[in-house]
Amino acid sequence: MNQAAPGSGRTTLATVAAAAGVSTATVSKVLNARPDVGQETRVRVERALADHGYVPQRQRRGRKKTRVRTVGLVCDDLLSPYTVEVLRGVSGAAAESEVDVVVALLDDVLGGPSSDAWVRRLRAAGHEGMIVVACELTELQGAAVDRAGLPLVAIDALSLPSIEVATVGATNGTGALGATEHLIGLGHERIAFVGGPESSSCGQARLHGYLAAMTNAGLHVDTELISHGLYITATGVAEGRRLLGLERPPTAVLAANDPIAIGVIEAARLQGLAVPADLSVVGFDDTFLAESSTPPLTTVRQPLQQMGAFAFESLMRLVGGRALDTSHIELATELIVRDSTTRLL
Structure with a gap:
C-alpha cells in the first residue's frame, strides 16, 4: 500500500x-x-x-508551453456528489500542470461498438490519457483503450477488465470495519448493511469490513440484513423500508455511500421513526450531502480530492513513459461522527 x-x-x-x-x-x-x-x-x-520548497509551475525552468495538453475524465454520473469532489481534485492538479480536463459520461463515449472510434478521436485530438471515475469497465471498453495505447487510471472502479490498469482508491474495508465497530461500541448488535452493486469491488471491500467487525464481536448476521443496489438515494429508501418492516428490524444501518444513507433516513421518516433515537445510520464518502443532511450524517470520509489529484499525477507519469511505484494507491479513510448515530438504550 x-x-x-x-x-x-x-x-x-x-x-x-x-x-x-x-x-x-x-x-x-x-x-x-x-x-x-x-x-x-x-x-x-x-x-x-x-x-x-514548492516552486510554482510558471517559475520552473525549462518549461515552455507549446501546445494545449488535455486528458479525458470519464464518469457515469456528472451530478453525483462523489464525482464532483473527485473532479475538483483532478482539475486542481491538472491546472497546476497546465493540462486541460475534458469530462464525459461513460455511456456517451465508451458505449458499445463506438468505443474504438471514440478512443481514436481522443488520440487525434491530442488527449494524452484517460481517468475513469467509479465506472464499471467492460472487456470491450478496456480492449478499445488498450488497442489505442491510451494510458488509463481508474478511481474507485466498480469493476475492471482483464487489462492492467493503474488504480486509486481508499481503504474501503478498514473504513467499513471502523464504522461497524463504532455502532457496536454504541451497543448495537442487529446492524444492517445496504451496499452498492454486487459487482462493485470497493463495495465488496466495505461489505467484508462490516462482516469482519461483526464476526470479531461475536455477533450473528442474518442474511436478511444484507442487501445491494445502485449507489443512489432510492436504494436507501427501498431497502430502508424493507429492513424496518422486518419482524426484527435492525437498530442500526451501515450504508455503502452517503446517498444510500440519506435514503435510509428518509425511509425511517416515512415509517414514523426518528434518526438516531429509533435508528442509527452511517454513510460512506463524506460528500457535501453528509453535513447538510437532517440529522448531519455520521460517515466514513474518503479523501476524494486527494484521490483525484493522485490519479492525475499517476496518469502524467504513465504519459511520460515512467513506471509507477505501485499499480494501486490506497489513501486512508476516517470515521466522521455526527448526529445520525447514538447509543442504543
Missing part, C-alpha cells in the same frame, strides 16, 4: 495540500492570491509551501 503521491521528482500541489490538510483547490487559491481563503488556512498553506 502506498499513501504517497507517485514520484515526480518535484513537490506537487497535492503534496502541499496533504501537508496542510486542505484541498488542492485551496492551495491553488493561495498561490493565486484569491481572497476567499481564511487567514488561518492561508498561513497554514503558505507554511507548507515554504516547508516543501
Whole structure:
C-alpha cells in the first residue's frame, strides 16, 4: 500500500495540500492570491509551501508551453456528489500542470461498438490519457483503450477488465470495519448493511469490513440484513423500508455511500421513526450531502480530492513513459461522527 503521491521528482500541489490538510483547490487559491481563503488556512498553506520548497509551475525552468495538453475524465454520473469532489481534485492538479480536463459520461463515449472510434478521436485530438471515475469497465471498453495505447487510471472502479490498469482508491474495508465497530461500541448488535452493486469491488471491500467487525464481536448476521443496489438515494429508501418492516428490524444501518444513507433516513421518516433515537445510520464518502443532511450524517470520509489529484499525477507519469511505484494507491479513510448515530438504550 502506498499513501504517497507517485514520484515526480518535484513537490506537487497535492503534496502541499496533504501537508496542510486542505484541498488542492485551496492551495491553488493561495498561490493565486484569491481572497476567499481564511487567514488561518492561508498561513497554514503558505507554511507548507515554504516547508516543501514548492516552486510554482510558471517559475520552473525549462518549461515552455507549446501546445494545449488535455486528458479525458470519464464518469457515469456528472451530478453525483462523489464525482464532483473527485473532479475538483483532478482539475486542481491538472491546472497546476497546465493540462486541460475534458469530462464525459461513460455511456456517451465508451458505449458499445463506438468505443474504438471514440478512443481514436481522443488520440487525434491530442488527449494524452484517460481517468475513469467509479465506472464499471467492460472487456470491450478496456480492449478499445488498450488497442489505442491510451494510458488509463481508474478511481474507485466498480469493476475492471482483464487489462492492467493503474488504480486509486481508499481503504474501503478498514473504513467499513471502523464504522461497524463504532455502532457496536454504541451497543448495537442487529446492524444492517445496504451496499452498492454486487459487482462493485470497493463495495465488496466495505461489505467484508462490516462482516469482519461483526464476526470479531461475536455477533450473528442474518442474511436478511444484507442487501445491494445502485449507489443512489432510492436504494436507501427501498431497502430502508424493507429492513424496518422486518419482524426484527435492525437498530442500526451501515450504508455503502452517503446517498444510500440519506435514503435510509428518509425511509425511517416515512415509517414514523426518528434518526438516531429509533435508528442509527452511517454513510460512506463524506460528500457535501453528509453535513447538510437532517440529522448531519455520521460517515466514513474518503479523501476524494486527494484521490483525484493522485490519479492525475499517476496518469502524467504513465504519459511520460515512467513506471509507477505501485499499480494501486490506497489513501486512508476516517470515521466522521455526527448526529445520525447514538447509543442504543
